[in-house]
Amino acid sequence: MYRILFACLFIAAFSSAAKAQSVTGILQDANDNSPVPNATIKLASADSSSRVFSSVSNNKGSFTFINVPAGNYTFTATSIGYATVAKMISVDANTNNLGVIAIAKGAKTLQAVIVNGAPPPVKQNNDTLDYAASQFKVNPDATSEDLIKKMPGITVDKSGTVTAQGETVKKVTVDGRDFFGDDATATLRNLPAEIIDKIQVFDKLSDQAQLTGFDDGNTTKAINIVTKKDMRTGNFGRVFAGYGTDNRYSGGGNVSFFNNARRISLVGLVNNVNQQNFSSQDLLGITSSGNRGGGGRRGGGGGGNFRGGDQSNFTVGQQNGISKTNAFGINYSDAWGKNIDVTGSYFFNNSNTSNNQALNQQNIITKDSSNYYDENTISDNKNYNNRANVRLTYRIDSSNSILVTSSLNFQNNNSINFVHGVNYSDVNKQNIISLTDNDINSNFHGNNLSNLVLFRHAFSKRGRSISLGISNSSSDKVGDNYLTAVNTYYKSTTVTDSLRQLSNQQNHNNKYSFNLVYTEPVGKRGQLQVNYNPSFSNNNADQETFNYDDGSAKYSLLDTSLSNKFNNTYNTQNTGITFRRGDRDNMIAAGVSYQYSELKSDQVFPQVSHIDNSYSNILGNVFSRFKLSSKSNLRIIYRGSVSAPSVTQLQNVINNSNQFFYSTGNPDLQQQYTHNIITRYNYTNSVKGQSFFANIFFQTINNYVANATYTASKDSALSRTITLFKGSQISKPVNLNGYISARSFFTFGLPIKFLKSNLNWNAGIGYAKQPGLINDVSNISNSYNYNFGAVLSSNISEYVDFNLSYSGNINTVKNTLQPTLNNNYFTQSAGISANLLTKRGLFFNNDLSNEYYKGLAGGYNTNYWLWNIAVGQKFLKNQVGELKLSVFDLLKQNKSITRNVTESYIQDVQNQVLQQYFMLTFTYKLKTFGKGKPNNTQEDHEFRRFGGPGGPPFGGGGHGGPSL
Structure with missing residues (x-):
């Protein structure tokens, strides 16, 4: 009841x-x-x-x-x-x-x-690729992540980010149901491979599109894990604890209780070796604030870049720095009777990361001049994350249904940064322009709440339906930033400038939107969709900065030049019509919508100003799908969209956390107009076990939010209290036309029978044209990327598992303003891993990789090996116990190298990383499965019940993934 x-x-x-x-x-x-x-x-x-x-x-x-x-x-x-x-x-x-x-x-x-x-390794099932898990051999203790790494067209980087057919996977479900919310990392790293029957890769429709069954191409890449039917009732998991040299420790585990539809999973982790089995949402923008000593608000995109080494800047996996982690999570899903399904999860994540970062940067000033900047940052970052989400579906009857989703996230972050930076006028770094020493102490907390309610009614006439979606989201960011800085400027006379200040920041965002959709059948194979979608958003940003008063020993002197109160609203009215004709094999949908938008900005302090802009836009969309043969299909998608600048981009208050690189907002920014084209071709030959995937992505943006950068040739006053000294820089976002991004992804997989292995080839070409302004002169950065690679993965048995891999990247960057800075750099990664296991439980793990960089700044070119080894013995009944001795970075060569290229600078970064340690680990495996009592929620059709890829969760009759 x-x-x-x-x-x-x-x-x-x-x-x-x-x-x-x-x-x-x-x-x-x-x-x-x-x-x-x-x-x-x-x-x-x-x-x-x-x-x-x-x-x-x-x-x-x-x-x-x-x-x-x-x-x-x-x-x-x-x-x-x-x-x-x-x-x-x-x-x-x-x-x-x-x-x-x-x-x-x-x-x-x-x-x-x-x-x-035997079932084919890969099979094309309408819009879905089905991978048979039994055709990809892994060790008995392998995770879902270990399994999907062997599948053609799917890659998982060291951070846990999953890419399928060239697109980032946004959603991973288990038997069509949410498992740990939207956290793909938690699902893949805590679900054992042995319970998996098949992996399904598909383009997931939005919740409302699933309700209406009208596939308009507005999808996200998703993976559904189908479990074996005889393992849907039982308990499984593992717990482990380890201790090693240099006081390194790691402990945790996961346990799941499956009873047909009711599923409860618990996961936990504590360690100081940079391991993370969850994703950590960054509501405050702390981990993505840039490399310049915590400063530098950038207006536009990032241009060409790569990340190398065993570390990355993602918030999961092997992070930059050395991190201590404490994490816990619980997931619950169940069917409350035949008509109500519910899933929910809660996560807690705490990390304490220490890092030592070295940065080398060349800044473009004019067509024939640059300056050079070196920076060293020592940081300590304490981060706390709490998040909860729930999803409830109620099928009232065969014609009416309701979906309710809600998520709530909290984050608290305390960080300390000690920054030492030096500006040089020459490439040999003999002539110092200025140097700075900054101490930055920040304490921020924030939250994010989002809710969605969807109601759908299906009429008795097939294809006729009406649905209403109501959603709202709100977010808050509040915190203090303490800055102490000493700057020295070398001119005819040496000038020293000191600064002590406190900034109080508050940001609040609120948005409400409605989406009313009506579908009507037209003839035997046609369908018409009409929609009306208004949305209303309000954003408030308040910053007050106080200088330190020596007399009162308090931060009590308000600096109006660094203070600002800013309000922004962005309201839209969108209405459109789309016509679709065809069936599951061959279909084309084309539509057009009209959007009226209002962008209003009000500054109430220190001066009063008002900006009121309105826009009228015609937006088109086309989605087509063609079955070329029983083995291949082609999809082409086009979509036009507009987006408003963020309140931080609009707020014209100066950020002076690094006095060599000031930044500010621009209240005159206009909205962006984006054109996206996606082409996907899939070919699978089930008889020969071959698969080929080709994807091409193309994007152009009008009124692109780029950067305008100005480097002072002489001392200039920015405000009453701020002077831009010679050689220092200020940037702000501006609208520019000409942004283009294009990339391709190709992969071909086939079995090598005499080796009992699978070989996957991949290649791609990327291009980015990024406009910018440097000292009021246009500069276009053209970045080219050519990548290629191969993976040979064994398919011998669960006792013999090996992988050979290679990937190479050729990068070329050309600037129109200063062609002498045209740059070529090359990176490659090669590796071999082997996991060998005897029937008596003795095992050996080996993971050896080589990272090579060429064409970077002096001191950043490197060639190093990362070698990890483990040996152990399984024991106890059914080998549920395990004792393992492992060594990480046997050769003590681990490094982290990053290159970032934009229209105004080229930057190389090296971060502190974890190096050699030995660890002894005990693991106990839990595994109890029973046949259970089959019911209508246990079988494959439960994917449909829980909004999975089998089609609309409430009987929409459309497409959305595999048909089971």
């Missing part, structure tokens, strides 16, 4: 009778698409009733069931010479055409000898 009361807090009851209807489809040969006649086809009810409907396909392969009530059914098709097709389907007011169903040639039975073919 309490569950129904809980659900009623979010929903209003609607009801309508479920009507019986006809269900049709076509059965075709999977190899040549020829019709399969005289096949026996059945629909068996998946609920407690025993309803069974039978049909026989005609000469064209067509079949029909009549008077089928709404509900969940097991569909089976059998024919002589073919394998049996079995899948779960949902029948409702919008589902009466199952489309084309492929049936493969079956194994022959001779004299009681059954020949069963």
Whole structure:
């Protein structure tokens, strides 16, 4: 009863009778698409009733069931010479055409000898790629992350970021359900590979698009993990503890309790060796604030860059610096009866990171001059994250449904930075312009709340529906920043300038939006969608800066030149129409929308000003999908969009946290207009085990928010209290046209049978044209990237697992203002890993990689090896215990090298990293599985129930991923 009361807090009851209807489809040969006649086809009810409907396909392969009530059914098709097709389907007011169903040639039975073919490694299933987990061999203790690394077209970097077919994976679900919210890292690093049946990669529709079933191409890359049916009831996990040299320690574990639909998972981690099994949301922008001693608000994008070494700047995985981590998480999902599903999770994450960073930077000043900047930063950063989310779906009846999602995040950050920087006028760094010593102490906290309620009603006419989405989000950022600086300027006479100040900052953002969508069928294969989407956002930014008063020994002297109170609103009215024609195999949708936007900015302190801009835009969208053959398909997507500048980009208050690199906002910024084109081609040959993926991404931006940078040739007054000394710099965001970004991704996978291994080749080309202003002169940075690589992964057995990998990057940067700074640099990474295990439990792990950099600034070019080794023994009954001795960075060569290239500077950065340590670790494995009691929430069709890739979660009848 309490569950129904809980659900009623979010929903209003609607009801309508479920009507019986006809269900049709076509059965075709999977190899040549020829019709399969005289096949026996059945629909068996998946609920407690025993309803069974039978049909026989005609000469064209067509079949029909009549008077089928709404509900969940097991569909089976059998024919002589073919394998049996079995899948779960949902029948409702919008589902009466199952489309084309492929049936493969079956194994022959001779004299009681059954020949069963192994499933293909990769299979194209409409819009979804299905990877059979059994065809990719990993060790018994492997995680989901270890498994998907072996699959063609999927890569996982050392930070835990997953890329599939050239796109970052934004969502990972388990059996169609959220698992640890949107945290892909937590899912992949805590779910064992042994429970996985297959991996599905697909383009996930938005929640509202899933409701309407209208696929308009507005998708995100997602992965769904399908578990083995016999492992959906039981308990599994592991706990571990280790201690090593230099007081290194690591402990934690995970445990999951699966009981059909009800699933509870607990994860925890404590260590001081930079390990992280969660992603950590950065609400405050602390970890992405840039490299210039904590200062430098950049207006535009980052240009060409690469990150090398075993470390990265992501908030998970092997981070820059040396980090202590304390983390805990819990995930819960369940089916409250037949109509209500709920998932929720909570995370706590605390990290304490110490770092020593060295930076070398060349700044473009004019067409024939530059200056040079070296910086060393010693930092200590304490970060606390709490986040919770919940998702509830209620299928009121076959025609009405409600989805409610909510998330709440908190972050608290305390950081201390000691910055020493030197400005030089010459490349040999003999002539010092100025030097600075900054102490920066910051304490910030913030929160982020978002909610979404979606209601959908499906009419009795197939394809006719109406849905309403209401969402709101709010965020707060509040904190203090203490700055103590001593600057020395070398001129005809040496000038020393000191500064002590306190800045109080408050930012508040609030947004409400509504989305009303109506769909109407047009003819047999067409559908029309009309939408209306208004949104209203309000942003407030308040900064007060006080100088230190020696007389009162307090920060009491208000500096109006560094203080600002700023309000910004951005309201839009968007209405559009889209027409779609086709079926699952061949479809095209084209639409146009009109958007009226108002961007208003009000400064109330220190001066009063008002800016009121309005825009009228026509936005187009096209989405097409073509089935070129039974093995290949092509998708082309175009979308136009507009976006407003952020309140921090608009607020014209000076950031002086590094007095050599000031930055400020620009209240005159206009909104950006973006054009995106995506082309995807997929080819899979299930018989030969081959796969080929090609993706091309192209983007242009009008009114691109770029940077205008000015370097002082002589001392200049910026305000009453701020002087821009010779050689120092100030930047602000401006709107410029001409931004272009294009990149491609190609990968080809095939089995190497004589090695019992899989070989995956990949390559790509990237180009970025980034405009900027340097001392009021236009500069265009053209960046070119050529990348290529290969991975050979073993598929021998769970006892022998190895990987050979290579990746290379050629980067070329050309500037129109100063061609002498045109730059070429090259990076490559090669590695070999091997995990060997005997049946008696003795194992050996080896991971050796080489990182090579060429073309960077002096002292940053490097060639080093990172070698990790472990040896251990499994023991106890069923080998559930394990004792392992490991060494990280055996050769003491680990490094972190980063290059960042923009239109105004070239920057090389080296960070402190974790180096050699030995550790002894004990691990205990938990594993208990039972058959359980099958029910309608346990089978594959539960993907649909929980909004998974099997289609709309509430019977929208559209596309969205695999058909199970």
